[in-house]
Amino acid sequence: MTRPLPALPLRFQRAAAAGLLAAVLAIPALSGLTATPVLAQETPVKGGVLNSIVQPEPPTLMLGLNQQGPTQTVAGKIYQSLLTYDQKLNPMPSLAKSWTVSPDGLTYTFKLFENVTWHDGKPFTAKDVVFSTNVFLKEVHPRARAVFSRCESITAPDDYTVVFTLKEAFPAFLQSFEVSSAPMVPAHIYEGTDFRANPANATPIGTGPFKLKEWVKGSHIQLVRNDSYFKPGLPYLDGITFRVIPDAASRSLALESGQVQQTQYSDLEPFEVPRMKTHPNLAFSTKGYEFVAPMSWLEINHRVKPLDDKRFRKAIAYAIDRKFIRDKIWFGLGRIPTGPINSVVKFYDPKVTIYEPNLDKAKALLDEMGLKPDAKGVRATVKIMPMPYGETWTRLGEYLKQALGKVGIAVTLESTDAAGWSQRVANWDYEITTNFLYQYGDPALGVARTYISDNIRKGVLFTNTMGYSNPKVDALFAAGAREVDPAKRQTLYSEVQQILSDDLPVVWLLEMEFPTFLDKRVKNANTTAIGVNDTYEDVWLAAK
Known part of the structure; x- marks a missing residue:
C-alpha cells in the first residue's frame, strides 16, 4: 500500500x-x-x-x-482575451462587449469595448485582435493555431468590430477566447518583430x-x-x-x-x-x-507488447481501485471518471463501459491472452514512469505497483525529472506513465487531440503520444467538431465515448479537483x- x-x-x-x-x-x-x-x-x-x-x-x-x-x-491579471466564462462555461464579456453568430455557424462578429488602452497608453483596437489571432498566435501558440486556422478570414470592418469567417462550422469556436487560449497582444509592439526574442517579453504589456x-x-x-x-x-x-x-x-x-x-x-x-x-x-x-477540467490517466504506449492489446489494458483497469486512489491518495479531491470526457465538460455521457475493481475479471482477461503466471506468479512485466510532480504522484506509482502485482503484472517504477519526463513521453520512450490534460470546455478543443490519429506527432507533448488509432473515432470527432446542432453533437460524442471506453486507449483515473x-x-x-x-x-x- x-x-x-x-x-x-x-x-x-x-x-x-x-x-x-x-x-x-x-x-x-x-x-x-x-x-x-x-x-x-x-x-x-x-x-x-x-x-x-x-x-x-x-x-x-x-x-x-x-x-x-x-x-x-x-x-x-496582465493580459485579457475577448471573453471569459462562468462556471457553467457560458461566455461572458471581457474585451468584447457583445458578439453574434450567423445562423449557419460560419460568421462570428465581436464588438469591442471602445475605451480600452494597453499598459503603455496606446489604444486597443480591432487591429490588435486581427494581429493576435491571425498572425502572432498562429505562429507561437499550437492550440490557437489549430483554432484560428479554421478561419477563412479575420477582418476588422472598423476599429471596434472584428469578424471571424470560418471555412466550416466549428461550434466550439466561442470557447476559444479564454485568456490562455487566445491572449490579445499589442500589434504596435510585436508587428514585424521576432516574437520570441522581442525585448517586450520581459516587461509584458497587456490591457x-x-x-x-x-x-x-x-x-x-x-x-x-x-x-x-x-x-x-x-x-x-x-x-x-x-x-x-x-x-x-x-x-x-x-x-x-x-x-x-x-x-x-x-x-x-x-x-x-x-x-x-x-x-x-x-x-x-x-x-x-471548470474550464480546464483536468483529467488524469494511465497513459499506455500501444507500440509496446502486450500493451497494444485492449484486453491487457482492461485487465489493468479492473486491477486498480480508483475510489481508493481518489480517497486515500488524493484525499477526496476529484471525481471518478467514466470515460474520456470530464463530467463538467459539454457532451459528457455516463452511459459507457464501467470498470469497477474486479481481480477475477482482470486475471481472466490475462488468461485469455495466454499470459499465465510463472512460478513467482508473474504474468507480465511493465515499466511505469510516474509524473515527477511531487509526493502524491510518487505515492500513486507505488499503489499501482502493488495493485497490478495482485493480478500478476510486475511493475518496475522508473524515476525522472520534469524535463526528462517531458522528453521521454513526447518521444514515445516509455511504456506506461501517469499524465493529466486539460479539456478546455469542449471535446473539440481538449479531448479529441488525445485520441485522433492525425495528432500522433513524435516529439510533441500532450498529443496522441500513445499511438492509438481508430478511423471510426477519427470520423466521429471530426463530425462532432463541425456539427452545429447540439443534439446531433451529443449523439456523435456519446458514440465516441462508448467506443473509447471499450478500446480503453488510456485508463482514466480521476477527474481532478x-x-x-x-x-x-x-x-x-x-x-x-x-x-x-x-x-x-x-x-x-x-x-x-
Missing part, C-alpha cells in the same frame, strides 16, 4: 521551514495587507495587496508564448487590471493596479504579490500564518488539505477549474470557470 501519512514529521518540516519562510517573505514594502477599513463588510472598497503563491516560478509572463499553469495564474512592477527572480512577482483600466472604479486592489516558495512545507506555513492569502492548483500537497479545511480563517473551494484556499477577508475571488487565472478586477479585501 502507500506509505503512511507523515503527520508528525510534517510538524518538524513546518518548524524547520519557518526560518526559510521568514526569509522568503521578508520583502520590504510588499509584506502585509493594507486594506482600508470599511463600514460595511460586504461593500467593495479599494485598497490592499493580495499576497498569493506562485509555484513553480513561471519561465516568462508573456502569456502568448507560454501557457504553463503558473504563467496563466499571474499573467491572467488587464494589473501591471507588472517588479519581478525578483526566486523571490516574488509584484503586480500593481492599472489606474487606466477601462472599467470605472476597478480594480479594487492596490496590487497582487505572487511569492515564489519552492518548499512545500513553507507554502503550508505561509497560508496557515496568514502571510499569504491564497493558494491554488498544486501549491499544497493533497494530504495537507483536510487539515487546512479546518482552519477558521480560510475558505476552501474546488471551483474555478484542485484545492483553492482563500483567506476569508478575500472577497469575490474565484467566481468564474477560469478561477484563479481570471483578471481579479473586482476582487477586494475586507477589513480585519
Whole structure:
C-alpha cells in the first residue's frame, strides 16, 4: 500500500521551514495587507495587496508564448482575451462587449469595448485582435493555431468590430477566447518583430487590471493596479504579490500564518488539505477549474507488447481501485471518471463501459491472452514512469505497483525529472506513465487531440503520444467538431465515448479537483470557470 501519512514529521518540516519562510517573505514594502477599513463588510472598497503563491516560478509572463499553469495564474491579471466564462462555461464579456453568430455557424462578429488602452497608453483596437489571432498566435501558440486556422478570414470592418469567417462550422469556436487560449497582444509592439526574442517579453504589456512592477527572480512577482483600466472604479486592489516558495512545507506555513492569502492548483500537497479545511480563517473551494477540467490517466504506449492489446489494458483497469486512489491518495479531491470526457465538460455521457475493481475479471482477461503466471506468479512485466510532480504522484506509482502485482503484472517504477519526463513521453520512450490534460470546455478543443490519429506527432507533448488509432473515432470527432446542432453533437460524442471506453486507449483515473484556499477577508475571488487565472478586477479585501 502507500506509505503512511507523515503527520508528525510534517510538524518538524513546518518548524524547520519557518526560518526559510521568514526569509522568503521578508520583502520590504510588499509584506502585509493594507486594506482600508470599511463600514460595511460586504461593500467593495479599494485598497490592499493580495499576497498569493506562485509555484513553480513561471519561465516568462508573456502569456502568448507560454501557457504553463503558473504563467496563466499571474499573467491572467496582465493580459485579457475577448471573453471569459462562468462556471457553467457560458461566455461572458471581457474585451468584447457583445458578439453574434450567423445562423449557419460560419460568421462570428465581436464588438469591442471602445475605451480600452494597453499598459503603455496606446489604444486597443480591432487591429490588435486581427494581429493576435491571425498572425502572432498562429505562429507561437499550437492550440490557437489549430483554432484560428479554421478561419477563412479575420477582418476588422472598423476599429471596434472584428469578424471571424470560418471555412466550416466549428461550434466550439466561442470557447476559444479564454485568456490562455487566445491572449490579445499589442500589434504596435510585436508587428514585424521576432516574437520570441522581442525585448517586450520581459516587461509584458497587456490591457488587464494589473501591471507588472517588479519581478525578483526566486523571490516574488509584484503586480500593481492599472489606474487606466477601462472599467470605472476597478480594480479594487492596490496590487497582487505572487511569492515564489519552492518548499512545500513553507507554502503550508505561509497560508496557515496568514502571510499569504491564497493558494491554488498544486501549491499544497493533497494530504495537507483536510487539515487546512479546518482552519477558521480560510475558505476552501474546488471551483474555478471548470474550464480546464483536468483529467488524469494511465497513459499506455500501444507500440509496446502486450500493451497494444485492449484486453491487457482492461485487465489493468479492473486491477486498480480508483475510489481508493481518489480517497486515500488524493484525499477526496476529484471525481471518478467514466470515460474520456470530464463530467463538467459539454457532451459528457455516463452511459459507457464501467470498470469497477474486479481481480477475477482482470486475471481472466490475462488468461485469455495466454499470459499465465510463472512460478513467482508473474504474468507480465511493465515499466511505469510516474509524473515527477511531487509526493502524491510518487505515492500513486507505488499503489499501482502493488495493485497490478495482485493480478500478476510486475511493475518496475522508473524515476525522472520534469524535463526528462517531458522528453521521454513526447518521444514515445516509455511504456506506461501517469499524465493529466486539460479539456478546455469542449471535446473539440481538449479531448479529441488525445485520441485522433492525425495528432500522433513524435516529439510533441500532450498529443496522441500513445499511438492509438481508430478511423471510426477519427470520423466521429471530426463530425462532432463541425456539427452545429447540439443534439446531433451529443449523439456523435456519446458514440465516441462508448467506443473509447471499450478500446480503453488510456485508463482514466480521476477527474481532478484542485484545492483553492482563500483567506476569508478575500472577497469575490474565484467566481468564474477560469478561477484563479481570471483578471481579479473586482476582487477586494475586507477589513480585519
